[in-house]
Amino acid sequence: MARKISILIVDDEESVRDSLNNWFVEDGYQVEVAENARKALQLIESSQYDIILADIKMPGMDGLEMLRRIKALKQDAIVIVMTAFASVNTAVMALKDGAYDYVTKPFDPDDLSHLIRNASKQIELSQENETLKNKVSSLDNVEDLIGNSEAMKKVLKQVESVAQSNSSVIITGESGTGKELIARAIHANSSRKYYPLVSVHCGALTESLLESELFGHEKGAFTGAMYNRKGRFEMADSGTIFLDEIATISSKMQIELLRVLETKTFVRVGGNKETSSDFRVICATNRDLKSMVEQGIFREDLYYRLNVVNISIPPLRERVEDIPLLVDYFIKKYCTTMNKPHITIDDAAMQRLGEYPFPGNIRELENMIERAIVIGNGKKITLKDLPFGKDMIDNSIESLDDFEKSFIRQILNKYSWNITRTAKALKVDRVTLYNKIKKYDLKPDE
Amino acid sequence: MTQQNITLISFGYLGKHFLEEIAQAVTREYTYPVIVKESHLDLNEFFDASRRQYNGNKLLTAVNAISNETALKTIGLFSVDLFIPILTYIFGQAFLNGQTGIASLYRLSNERYGIEPDDKLLLERFTKEVIHELGHTFGLIHCTTPVCVMRSSTYVEDIDQKDRGLCNNCRAHPGLIHGV
Numbered sequence: 001m002a003r004k005i006s007i008l009i010v011d012d013e014e015s016v017r018d019s020l021n022n023w024f025v026e027d028g029y030q031v032e033v034a035e036n037a038r039k040a041l042q043l044i045e046s047s048q049y050d051i052i053l054a055d056i057k058m059p060g061m062d063g064l065e066m067l068r069r070i071k072a073l074k075q076d077a078i079v080i081v082m083t084a085f086a087s088v089n090t091a092v093m094a095l096k097d098g099a100y101d102y103v104t105k106p107f108d109p110d111d112l113s114h115l116i117r118n119a120s121k122q123i124e125l126s127q128e129n130e131t132l133k134n135k136v137s138s139l140d141n142v143e144d145l146i147g148n149s150e151a152m153k154k155v156l157k158q159v160e161s162v163a164q165s166n167s168s169v170i171i172t173g174e175s176g177t178g179k180e181l182i183a184r185a186i187h188a189n190s191s192r193k194y195y196p197l198v199s200v201h202c203g204a205l206t207e208s209l210l211e212s213e214l215f216g217h218e219k220g221a222f223t224g225a226m227y228n229r230k231g232r233f234e235m236a237d238s239g240t241i242f243l244d245e246i247a248t249i250s251s252k253m254q255i256e257l258l259r260v261l262e263t264k265t266f267v268r269v270g271g272n273k274e275t276s277s278d279f280r281v282i283c284a285t286n287r288d289l290k291s292m293v294e295q296g297i298f299r300e301d302l303y304y305r306l307n308v309v310n311i312s313i314p315p316l317r318e319r320v321e322d323i324p325l326l327v328d329y330f331i332k333k334y335c336t337t338m339n340k341p342h343i344t345i346d347d348a349a350m351q352r353l354g355e356y357p358f359p360g361n362i363r364e365l366e367n368m369i370e371r372a373i374v375i376g377n378g379k380k381i382t383l384k385d386l387p388f389g390k391d392m393i394d395n396s397i398e399s400l401d402d403f404e405k406s407f408i409r410q411i412l413n414k415y416s417w418n419i420t421r422t423a424k425a426l427k428v429d430r431v432t433l434y435n436k437i438k439k440y441d442l443k444p445d446e
Numbered sequence: 447m448t449q450q451n452i453t454l455i456s457f458g459y460l461g462k463h464f465l466e467e468i469a470q471a472v473t474r475e476y477t478y479p480v481i482v483k484e485s486h487l488d489l490n491e492f493f494d495a496s497r498r499q500y501n502g503n504k505l506l507t508a509v510n511a512i513s514n515e516t517a518l519k520t521i522g523l524f525s526v527d528l529f530i531p532i533l534t535y536i537f538g539q540a541f542l543n544g545q546t547g548i549a550s551l552y553r554l555s556n557e558r559y560g561i562e563p564d565d566k567l568l569l570e571r572f573t574k575e576v577i578h579e580l581g582h583t584f585g586l587i588h589c590t591t592p593v594c595v596m597r598s599s600t601y602v603e604d605i606d607q608k609d610r611g612l613c614n615n616c617r618a619h620p621g622l623i624h625g626v
Contacts, residue, residue, distance in 0.1 A: 015503060019530040025542055027598060028587040108534050110600035 005120045006030040006047075010040040010054035010066070011082065016105075020053065023112070037061035041069055044077075045219060045228055046273060050123050051100075051116065052079045056090050064094055071098045073219075073227060076126075078119050082107075145181055146329045149319035155182065155311060162309045163189035168261070170246075170306050171284040173313030176363030179284035180244060182311060186282060187240040195239030198232045198279075203245030207253060214257075217269040233266055236279040246283040246306065247292060251299070258302045281306065316358040316365065323354055326362060330369035331381070338373060345381040352383055405440040408433075417444045451479045452580065453517035455509065457487050458525050460551070464569060465523075471573045475595075475611055476580060476622075478518060485512065489526060499529040502536050502548065510546040517545070519583045521576055524550040537599065538575050540582035543621065547579035554602055571605045581612065585621030589613060 007029050009020045017033040024031045032049070034040035036058055044052070052070060056063035063081055070077050078100045083091040091102035100122075101115055145156065162169055163186045171179045180199065187197040205213055212222070216231030232241055249257065260266045265276045283306050292298035316323070327345055335342050349372075358364050372385035408426065415421040423433040436442075452472055456465055469480040487508060492500045509522035521540075528536050528550045537554065540547025554571040556564050574595050581596045589596035594613035599605045616622070 013531070015531045019503065019532040022539065022542065023533070026582055026587050106529070106532055106534050108600075109536065112533070113598060113600055 004028065004030045005050045005116075005123060006032070007051045007053060007116070008040060008043060008049040009033045010035075010037065010052065010058070010063070012036060012055065012058045016055070016082075023109075024116070027113070027116075029116070037063070037066035037069075040066060041073075044070060044073060046271070050078065051119050052077060054079060054081055055105075056081050056083045056087060056094065064090065064097065067094055067097050067099055078123065080115060080119065145178070145185055146326050147319060147322040148325055149314075149322045151314040151319045152322060155313055156185075158309070158311050159185045160189065162186060162311070164191065165309075166280055167308040168280070168306050169282045169309045169311060170289065171282065171311045171313065172289075173284075173286065174315045174359075174361055175286050176361030177313040177315060178362050179286075179313060180242065182313060183240075183242040183282045183284065187242075187280075190240070190280070192239050192280060196236055197240045197242060198236040199242040199244060200232050201244045202253075203248040207250045210249065210253060211256070212269050214260075215266045215268055216271075216275075218271040220270065222270065228268075231266070231268060233260060233277050233279060234275055237277040238279075240280045240282060243281065243283045245285060247285040247287040247289055247298065254299045254302050258299065258305060261302075261305050316361045320354050323365070324350060326365055327353065327369060330366050331373065334370050334373045340373065340378060343373065343376070343379055343381060346383070349381050349383045349386055352386060352388060356388070401440075404436070405442070408436055408440065409442055412437075412442065412444075450518040451481050451516065452476060453481045453483060453514060453520045454523060454576070455483045455485045455513075455520060456523045457485055457489070459484075460523060460525065464572075467569055468523075468573050468576055471610055472577060472580065475577050476584075481517070494529070497529055499527045499535070500524070502528040502530045502539050506539055506541070506546060506548050509548055510541070510544075513546050519580055520546050521579055521583075522546070522548040523572075523576070524548060525552055526550060527552045537605075538579045540579040542582050542587070543585040544583055547583050549575045549579050551575075554605070559602070567606075570610070571602060574605050574608065574610055577610060577612075581616065581622075584619070586612070586616050586619055589616050591615065 007024050009017055009024075009031065010033075011017050011020070012035055014035070017035065021031050021033055032043060032047075034043055037054075038061060040052070040054065043049075054063045054066060058066075061069075067079050067081065070079055079094075079098070081091055081094045081099050081102045082105055083094075083102055084105055088102075088104065091099075091104075094102060100119055103111060103115060147153070147156070159182060169183075169186060171182050173179050183199075184197060187193060200210075200213060202210060208222070212229070212231070214231050214233055216229050216234055219228050256266075261281060264278060265274045267274055289298055289303055289307070293300050293303045316326075327350065331343060331345065334340075353365070353368075360367075368386055369381070371387065372381045376382070376385040408422075411425050412422050415425065419430055419433060423430045426433065428436075454465065454469060454472070465482045469482050472478075472480045487505075489500060492504050492508070494501055505522065505524070505528065509520065513520035528538070528548070530536055530539065535553060538547060538549030549572065551568060551572045552558070554575065555568050556562060577595050578599070586596050588598040589612075591597065591613040592607065593609045594616055595608055595611055596613070596616050597604070597608050599608070612622075
């Protein structure tokens, strides 16, 4: 259902406020009034208005100054200024300062209706534009879901059946398996597809930043909060919110999140007004939430609230039959992006890819193919274009010691175990190198 | 017990036949009995010399003050040029979800626009205007259906485009409690 357009009328004359209020209410708009600029700015800071209709000449702060402040607060606000015939020059100044239009008092009823209708149309168009942008990006990303294996078919079937419902979904899988793509696919196939899909990477934000990111904040709520800001829950109204790395959120955030999921209402940081939003929640994690619940690290009630449907994405090593399809897809994708002719991959390289365990999953495969296209001969991807040689980063490295051991071994091999040349290359003395060889139990035949 | 009615009060002579026709149309649309009265207000008190028009807000308040308690809704009928401070003119206005409205035929006649007089058309326009303002008193807002009487009209041509009656959507409005 189309949302009612809201109008704020700012005029110091009561009769003008009342007349306009009645006029717009009869036209089906949602109307609020303010008798001066200061009150109007307070209202604008705490609520959202689509159109602000303001008199230029008011005691105290005039309409022009108010317009500048509104524009500083909300760049895209639609402000229409009302002026007496004698002050048309001032109205022109207002247009230069970003006013949408002006009307001369008293107005012809038809002029006023036209003006508001045009402004409403612009609001609807920009909302539609935003929706279409989201739709396009969502559907683009669904095309990245490649796979013909039984495991992947099962996942896609689950996506299809869960998309039409409104249930919360948890997507689990190792890093790089494409959890966000699955979330996009669910959103793009749901009835919410024409509304935003808002993603939040919980692991990348501190607790206070995450709170502000999710719930929004009021101007002055904390140092650096220069403007009112909508939170992700508010942005996801009528759409879907995707919370990635959900297992990383703090206990305090778990409680707050649970409350929001239960009531679908929240208060902006530093605010006191409850805001409601109709969103669907999809979460993702590469950790075992159930065992986190058992260990008391993750709230059980939140777990059950989120885990209505669980979609588990298999790692790439468990669906090796999908590798050729994925390779072909990434070759096409990157050749197109880099404006190169379509190339192929030789059998030896493909066989090697099939044998590799891909701890970084599809993301790792994608990076490999992109790199191979960049450094290759432009005709065929061969084994030498793939990072399985000496320059390949060993994914078994988990600590500094592992790294040091691997690096020293690499340099020793490079100089055929010539200790003097290796020590010189490593910029250490021979004794230190011998100690390291001993410490890591390195041998020439390794 | 007195049955609830819609009262039309004529301020100034509008013609008996004219008023009866409007009353019948209102009864047909809202199914309440309609009482037609004549009354008097000193219109000089409502005249704005700088605009050479009559203040619609003040007139609406005055009509509201004299409306009969037994009347469910009251519409004051005028033949003077109405304005409200922010608009150059109005055909009429009403308290949304209230008891009272006003309407004027001043800007509805063909002569006002230099066209041949047409009394039948004038009656038709005024009837629509009265039914429209009554709709507001029942809580109806402007409708987007082209032929609905509740469609907003800022020119007489707009009034001519619409019908006398409410569209099905407006008719189903919960505020619209029909009479017998």
